[in-house]
Amino acid sequence: MKRIQGLLIAGFVAAGVLSAGVAVAAQDPLAVVDARKTELKKAGGAMKAIGAFLKEGKGTVADVQAAAATIEGVSKAFPGWWPTGTAIGVGESEAKPGIWENMDDFKAKTMAFQAASADLVAAAATGDKAAIGGVLGKLGGTCKGCHETYRK
Numbered sequence: 634m635k636r637i638q639g640l641l642i643a644g645f646v647a648a649g650v651l652s653a654g655v656a657v658a659a660q661d662p663l664a665v666v667d668a669r670k671t672e673l674k675k676a677g678g679a680m681k682a683i684g685a686f687l688k689e690g691k692g693t694v695a696d697v698q699a700a701a702a703t704i705e706g707v708s709k710a711f712p713g714w715w716p717t718g719t720a721i722g723v724g725e726s727e728a729k730p731g732i733w734e735n736m737d738d739f740k741a742k743t744m745a746f747q748a749a750s751a752d753l754v755a756a757a758a759t760g761d762k763a764a765i766g767g768v769l770g771k772l773g774g775t776c777k778g779c780h781e782t783y784r785k
């Protein structure tokens with residue numbers, strides 16, 4: 634039940650941010666691309682920081698919790714970053730046109746990312762390395778699963 638609730642909440646969050654996406658569409662496409670790249674880099678950095686904690690003992694559990702919160706924040710804002718007109722060809726965009734041809738699949742992949750991010754926040758709260766490592770692997774799979782299809 635908890636998982637179903639999580640999915641429902643993720644759905645509502647995605648729906649809420651999609652209406653925000655309309656506002657984003659009115660913005661300069663170049664600015665949208667730059668902004669989402671900056672945010673996605675933060676998620677990448679946070680993933681690396683958690684990996685370094687697990688493998689090399691760098692940082693503290695509090696750092697891991699902050700990094701997990703960063704990733705979750707990115708996952709929640711993510712649905713608002715894909716107005717039409719921001720595919721490859723606009724600035725440095727690496728977003729394949731397939732995103733807009735398969736928006737249902739892109740949204741499903743986004744929801745998997747959101748669910749795994751929420752699970753990471755929960756695992757980070759326990760401070761248990763094995764639990765964090767397990768969810769980090771699952772989360773990494775959701776990044777990769779989308780990049781393979783939709784990122785150049």
Ligand code: HEC
Nearest residue numbers: 670673674676677726727728742743746775776779783784
């Ligand atoms: C539902 C699809 C999807 C998911 C899930 C996703 N990404 Fe991405 N990501 C993209 C797309 C599309 C781009 C290309 C964006 C662009 O160039 O405008 C991208 C670009 C990036 C970039 C490159 C930013 C740059 O400077 O060019 C990083 C880093 C990144 N993602 C990290 C992540 C991480 C880490 C995760 C998981 C925690 C993740 N992404 C999950 C679709 C996704």
